[in-house]
Amino acid sequence: MTWRSPLALVRDYLQGQRAREKDLRNLVSNLPYEGLEKRKQPNRYFLSNAIKTTKYTLLFFIPMNLFEQFHRLANLYFVGLAILNFVPAVNAFQPDVALIPICVILSLTALKDAWEDFRRYQSDRKLNNTPCFIYSRKEKQFVQRRWKDVRVGDFVKVVYNEIIPADLLLLHTSDPSGVCLIETANLDGETNLKQRTVVSGLCNTSPEFEPESFNSIVVCEKPNNNLNHFKCYVEKPDKEKVGAGIESLLLRGCTVRNTDHAVGFVVYAGHETKSMLNNNGPRYKRSKLERKLNTDVIFCVILLFTMCLIGALGHFLWLQALPSVPPYLVPDSNGHLDSPSLSAFYMFFTMIILLQILIPISLYVSIELVKIGQIFFITNDADLYDDDTEVRMQCRALNITEDLGQIEYIFSDKTGTLTENKMVFRRCSIVGTEYPHKENAIRLALLAEVDLEEEVIFNQHPQPPQTSWSLDAEDTNSQDSHRRGSRCKSKVAASAQSDVAFSSPLETEVIPDRKLLQQISRAESSSRRKTDPYLDFFLALAICNTVVVSMATAQRRRVSVSPHAWQTNNALDTLSNVVKNAGCIFTSCWRKPKRNRTVSEGSALEDDSFQPPLKMTGTVNTNGIQTYSLHTPSQGDKPAATLDNLRYEAESPDEAALVYAAKAYGFTLLARTPDSVTVRLPSGEDLVFEVLDTLTFDSNRKRMSVLVRHPITKEYVLYTKGADSAIMELLGTPYAEHLMTRNIAADTQHHLDCYAKEGLRTLCITKKVVSDNVYESWLVDRQRALAAIDNREELIMDTAVQLEKNLSLLGATGIEDRLQENVPDTIMALREAGIQVWVLTGDKPETAVNIGYACRLLEKDDLVINMSCKNKLACTSILDCTLEEVRRYSQDPRNVDTTPDISLVIDGCTLTMAMSPDLQERFVDLAKRCRSVLCCRVTPLQKSRVVKVIREKLKVMTLAVGDGANDVNMIQAADVGIGISGQEGMQAVMASDFAISRFKHLKKLLLVHGHWCYTRLANMIIYFLYKNVAYVNLLFWYQFFCGFSATAMVDYWLMIFFNLFFTSVPPIMFGIMDRDVSAEMLLGVPELYRTGQGAGQYKFSTFWVSILDAFYQSLVCFFIPYLVYMDSDIGIFTFGTPLNTVSLFTILVHLSIEIKTWTVVHWVVMFGSVALYFIVTLAYSAICVTCNPPSNPYWILQNQMADPMFYLICIISTVVALLPRYMFHVLKNSIAPSPLVQARHLDRLDSSTKEQWIKEWRSFRGGGQVKRSRLSTPPSPTLENSVDINPETPTAAENMEDDFTLNVTSQRPVHT
């Protein structure tokens, strides 16, 4: 290392700064510079790959940590007081002792920080020393180095299953097509594989990559934290620029899968990598209770200042009243006495020091401790643990546990939250013909019957919505049964599910529809086979997606699976086991209906339907195709190895379901590379389609397309699939030569509507043949868009829209998403708990309404208001009318019992209008009166806007629950965000405050833990404030007897210990462990949850009542000893001892009145505190002869304890102090018991009587809501009015040419 002038160093530093700040970075290979000293390195300005996430260094820990801690206002206050102690004028007794509490608190926090930092340091070191391969010019090969040695400009080789050390621009892979698959589970939790491709046109010619030959310049943007976006181009020596995006970037922290090795160029390293930039710490939220607490602390401050002011004023008056200078008035060291006013001024500050404990500094520390304890219990709850995924409840936000007990509005996503998000292909419609797949339905129904428990729950449901639209009359039975199946979660399926992402055979297996199979075979054999809509339909299913094909041999394990589960099994075994099991179950299910259904169907038909493969083989065989038989066993008894080894990994489960469906019909997706898709046709032929472009899905277009070149016809074909609303507008000519007199679009739309009513998710499949010259011209636009640096996304989208028009409809699919278990039960319970449940979904209104009934969000007797309109005027008038109607409804006293609950169904575009500033108020007012609201067709942004508006307008506690990336906004907007760790990756979980694995866990989380956490913390805080006021007031009362001179009659140490040790543990334990009502009761009677909503237990009045009580108690604790010792020879500190003891007893017994449940821990802590007080005080009194002037409590407590008066005082003072509170509790509980107290009474009964009582109680309490309309006459008059809304407002309606609908129905929509 040569010496360099400081100036050069500074210059170098500034240069580096500038290089890092530049918007574009030019990076070159390090290899030519290898071995040179650092300042000659071209990329020296960029951060190295060594990371340091620690906040502190060993040397500067103390100052840095202190600086950090003093950012908290409370700490500053405390330090200010400590400093005040050292001002001589205020005459503190012992300034040094005053430092102890703040030191204890600061050092506790510092210790915690140090420990956390050490953990971070350890993991940093481990990560930095992880081995990796870097190319070395000297050795002409990749050599093993460590992560921290990686620098920008290096070439790094990553191998199969290895973690990527830095952000790499992918240059070469072992895959001939230049693909590298990565798993981003570490970044966003998504377990499906993502495909990354090498930068095209660089060095993909040779089979071995030569880093030394790389002499291009990589120009990339400044590091940012967007995981899905990256812009860069590579400038070759010949000045040719090759663009590259996120699809060529391997992100640090991801794992390489299914690829033997890959080589990348390091563009960002260390802290500049996207994963590190994304790694921000836990979010800090402030709970409602804490916000309230802060106002109360301000009241405490006001109280403190008032008391100090009284003290100062009193001192002034006392001094004024003195006739001359008495001997007890001590002048300062110069023999000079301050004037009364100046003394009074100083006295104010002395008083602050004396009474400082009124501000509960330790409260903040205690609250944190309590929350840690509460989180410990929540995460350890076995009921919130999901056996299938082996995931516990996670608390990601550490400080809003109590908010869970105050929720008033729940905003829920539908897909994946209420439903399983495990898609099952159910029906399809091809060119206007509907194929009901009833065999498939039967199979699913039978699977469901395995689970009897689910069945019982199901039987309690009201009759499911009857849909009689199906094409075959004889199908009603099976309809019913498959519905049943659809509602229930199959345990078998779930267990098979646990180690595979979403490709469990049972879930994905589709039994082909008999008619459709025949239709396909007919098409196959027909002459027009290249353009048959049936073939095209399935080709579209197989091609138009982003599904990644992975072979079973490339088995990977999920992050969450513990290693031991995988010790013995090798991948192939596991899979084949799964398949085998599946096969067995499948077989048994297959056999069952044979016996059951013989009555309903003829035997010929039966044979027909159960052995379609054989028959098929027969027909196909005539065409001389052998391979088809390969496919058949997968439906038969033996699991097939080869084709079943194909596993599809999709970003959305819908796609996987469609690909599996296509596979069931023989259209097997064999491989997918960026440039080609290989599909095996039923005939056994393998078609390789050249993929020209993929127009990826986005939420604006709501569709995706794949442009391929047909290998046989050489036509450019665009397959598009998407939501019907997005597709139907784009339809052009009907499917070409298909000679259908019927209108395909109309028929399909009809089928789609039916699917939606049945609760299926629908997708439209279209095809478009693009002519050569159209393609050529489009390609130019497309490439320009791709190369653009600015507005790239918009341009790309424009090109996509440009191509996606004039589509020909092939058909539609219906995919079922089953309801999660116990969802209706949970929703019912939440609603009984006084929580309004909103469901926000992107689905069609019909689908959503259907699910709404199924999950009991909507009830049969509900008045459902359906709002959908196309322009704002209509929207305004509808809102007004409805609001008027609803108001009249609820205000009319006659209707109190007859009013059915109102539910609102609103669609996305109406919602946008309703949320506009001028209509917002009205919408919120309407929504407030609705028991449940269902928003359909909403975008992620709308979701969060709804949450925000409701939260701000109604000032309520909101909770948002969702599982997908589209719920992230909503989760972040709500007071409490809950993520469901489901199928759609972990983005929701990452954004959430709490993560659960099933929707049903919400019930216990809110009703039990929420309630507990809230009551515990609220009571603890109130108690804490009370405690401080009660104790400090003792000192205050004494001021009236010592000339307001701020004398403390209790030894300073004991005073500090009193708060710090003697009385701190019981309330913390109270805050963690108290249990007012048992979990069973809280779950059995959800109404109890209402006690926490709104202001809950922690009301303003509660605060003041407890403060008043504290005043009273302190008066008693002071004046009883005072009256006893009046005019006696008692010394100051002797007098203080009984006061302190009485105070301790009062405070502890007060707590024991509040404690509802006494466990061993409670007893130990309570008696421990008393014992600790006496042991410490006795020991201190025995030791301290002159150690702590002026108090020196030598032998004082011993003396006192030898005096019977001491005990008599303690007993009577405690009794008198607590008598009012005790009486108040007794009288309230006896005369007007709160629901909680009644529940506690019930809790004591034995379980069978308890259940009976709960039932009776609920029928009484809930009767008003549930049975209302049944008890009395149906609310017909008002109803008719509401139905008549349309005619009633002709003026408004006529002015608009737009049609709008407003359906107010008293019953669930009847599907005909």
Add this chain to the structure above:
Amino acid sequence: MMASSYNAKDEDGHITVSGPGGATLRSKKPENTAFKQQRLPAWQPILTAGTVLPAFFIIGLIFIPIGIGLYVTSNNIKEFEIDYTGVDMSSPCFNCSQNYSWNSTKPCTCTIPFHLDQPYESNVFMYYGLSNFYQNHRRYVKSRDDSQLNGAAGSLTEPSKECEPYAYHESKPIAPCGAIANSMFNDTLELFYNDPNGTKIQIPLNKTGIAWFTDKHVKFRNPGGNNPNLTAVFQGTTKPVNWRRPVYELDTDPENNGFINEDFIVWMRTAALPTFRKLYRIIHRKNSMVPTLPRGNYTLEVVYNYPVRSFEGSKRVILSTISWMGGKNPFLGIAYITVGSVCFFLGVVLLIIHHKYGNRNNNADISN
């Protein structure tokens, strides 16, 4: 190598999704223990009229007898009090109180006759009482040096800063330093019994045993160890400004001189309240036949040194017998009786409430 990198990832806190609650993600079913599942066996009392009834009656039944006992005991204590401040013109000490200040050198004596109606049977405690004297003033309380009083040689010559401005006088350290010592009560009180036959018998007053044992033997010590020559020990120090005599001349008895003089110790234990009494002397009972202080006329002779007019204080002498509960104070007895009665009464009220609402609480509240 692959395996090791895998482990590194699993433990790595930066990349994994677990965040701060990292441990929670570990796929492990929570233990099904009573503690973790919050099912510890518990006692769940509910405060209702029915359940607390016995407590109220028991409190009533216990408190009332205690109160009566206390009251009776307090009433049996005989106490006699004479105010000798001399504010009144008629008071014998009026002259002394008018002319007196800290700096007078001429002693002023006054004689106060009084009459005891009842004989005092047991040991009689003689107190002096001061009122309106704020011994508990913050700065006054501080103004002492306990280590000096504990005999520390260093503190003797260099009193603590807390003693200022009573730490040095004429650049000599004051022993004992501080405002408390400086303002020590210095009246001399003597008691005479006027025999019916006219003779005046001085009643022997015991000046030891009036301080706390621990104070006398542990907390307060003369400097210089057991050196009996206190004059030598206190060499180089000066007396407090207001004192007539130096500290080593407080008493002739070497066991009651210097810092361990009991009058001094008693004074140094600062009173909690502005009106207080301090034990001055004890009159021990001679034999069981004769009362300690028979009924009759007495004379109190006061050497009036201590000025109290500057703070409108008063001085008293109190003669009192003593019981296990200390001096005469009816308050505690009355308090116990009152609280006991109130509890008893509340018990009755609760009984009524229990009869009215009690049944409903146990079962019928639901259907109500």
